[in-house]
Amino acid sequence: MTYYTNLYIYYFSGTGNAYSAAKWIKENGEKEGLNVYIQTIEKLENFKLKPPEGKTLFAFTYPTHGFAAPWLMLKFLWNFPRISNSDVLFVNTQAGSKIWKFYIPGMSGLAQWISIFIFWFKGYSVKGSLPLDMPHSWISFSPPNLRLFCNQMVERCHRIVNKMCDKIFTGKRYYRYTVWTHLWFDIAVSWITPLYLFCGRFFLAKTLFPSYNCNGCKICEIHCPVGAIEIRNGMPYWKYTCESCMRCMNICPQMAIQSWVTRIMLFFYLLTVAVIQLTNWNEYFIFLIVSILFFPIYWIFIKILHIKIINILFTYTSFTKLWNRYITPGVELSDFKRRNEKNRE
Ligand SMILES: Cc1cc2nc3c(=O)[nH]c(=O)nc-3n(C[C@H](O)[C@H](O)[C@H](O)COP(=O)(O)O)c2cc1C
Known part of the structure; x- marks a missing residue:
């Protein structure tokens, strides 16, 4: 009962x-x-x-x-x-x-x-x-x-x-x-939660990039749960609505989506340290400026990735090139909704 x-x-x-x-x-x-x-x-x-x-x-x-x-x-x-x-x-x-x-x-x-x-x-x-x-x-x-x-x-x-x-x-x-x-x-x-929800998640959305293996099949775009991927010039581009759920990276049949998260963290850390050394500005102010710079830098980065040699360079220096992807055992691509599909359960 x-x-x-x-x-x-x-x-x-x-x-x-x-x-x-x-x-x-x-x-x-x-x-x-x-x-x-x-x-x-x-x-x-x-x-x-x-x-x-x-x-x-x-x-x-x-x-x-x-x-x-x-x-x-x-x-x-x-x-x-x-x-x-x-x-x-x-x-x-x-x-x-x-x-x-x-x-x-x-x-x-x-x-x-x-x-x-x-x-x-x-x-x-x-x-x-x-x-x-x-x-x-x-x-x-x-x-x-x-x-x-x-x-x-x-x-x-x-x-x-x-x-x-x-x-x-x-x-x-x-x-x-x-x-x-x-x-x-x-x-x-x-204390990390508000930082993640109000700042961090917007940065994480920008740590993914399409490698030269991307054939523009649009599977990532179609299956993104929040419609945050747009195909621009034949390659995916991640918008700020991205939830960083990792579906795109894990379902890509070419394993073409890589991450530059470790490099970007190192790059911005070094940039912050360099500016602190060279100026006597307030550290928080520098951190703010560097954070704002992140977004135009990402935009430029995605543009130059269309140059194959630069793309290869980034792809081969990405840790994610070295390892496999994850989807829950027993779950198929067809279990994920497509963008134009209505909720029907
Ligand atoms: C952006 C992001 C943040 C995450 N943060 C945490 C976390 O704070 N603590 C944790 O235990 N797992 C964290 N995880 C791991 C996921 O919660 C975990 O793998 C989850 O089971 C994935 O569920 P899903 O397959 O339904 O998306 C995180 C994963 C991602 C992609």
Whole structure:
């Protein structure tokens, strides 16, 4: 006998981790005989929800970005209506790894707490929170886990989600123990979240570039969840609406999308140090000027990448040229919505 009549699942996912979590919750709900609805929030324009009859559980799954939920998800949660006779559940997938026999957890920061507080203030009962250590997808920073380890991590997470569903569907609460054991760390890094949300994410969007392998197939443009990629002169260009979800980089069939994140950080660090040495300007002022310079420099950079020799130079000095890409095991390209496709689940 289940406690709920309806299960509504909303997800946002870059590389398939949060999508898989949503799918597993859906399967559990169907097994329990609930009325299940599942939707990605990517294209929920003018979102309206007819209050369902009977007790409802709303589940939200999303990746952790900069110790927070992605901006798009935060906006969605903020605007979510108050529906009576309903509870909520949050699953934030994060950057897990496996080294030898050991599972290394990701770091949630405020990724669950902001969502929990928003829904407490809306008057919901928050039935559960699960930080889920799926294989990390931040390929512009580090190589993916070995495929075997990815499979093992995903299987482990699947079991954890099943266990959570067993509890929650009978009306019990489920807050995974790491919500509490990692709390000290989550608080310690909380100051990074506003920096990421209001500044960092705009820079990250500009750390990707198309290598000379790009054949202009537009797969990245078509599958970008937020329509942030535009093909300019046959190559992708990333706009500021980019959520840095890493889907484009990971689904490119040519593995043609590379990152210059390490070089750009080094370049701007050296530039800041040089200006500090040469002038007696205030450091914060220099930092501001250097940050503003970032955007015209990126614009010039993308222009000169059309010169093949320069492109080759950048591509071959990019770490990301050396390593593989990541999509959640079991997830296909066809699982990701295309830009002109309406939400139809
Ligand atoms: C821009 C960016 C920021 C990230 N920040 C964090 C973070 O703060 N903590 C963490 O544990 N994982 C972080 N990750 C890793 C993702 O949260 C993780 O891989 C997630 O499971 C991806 O889910 P998805 O496949 O549904 O997009 C980050 C990934 C990206 C691309």
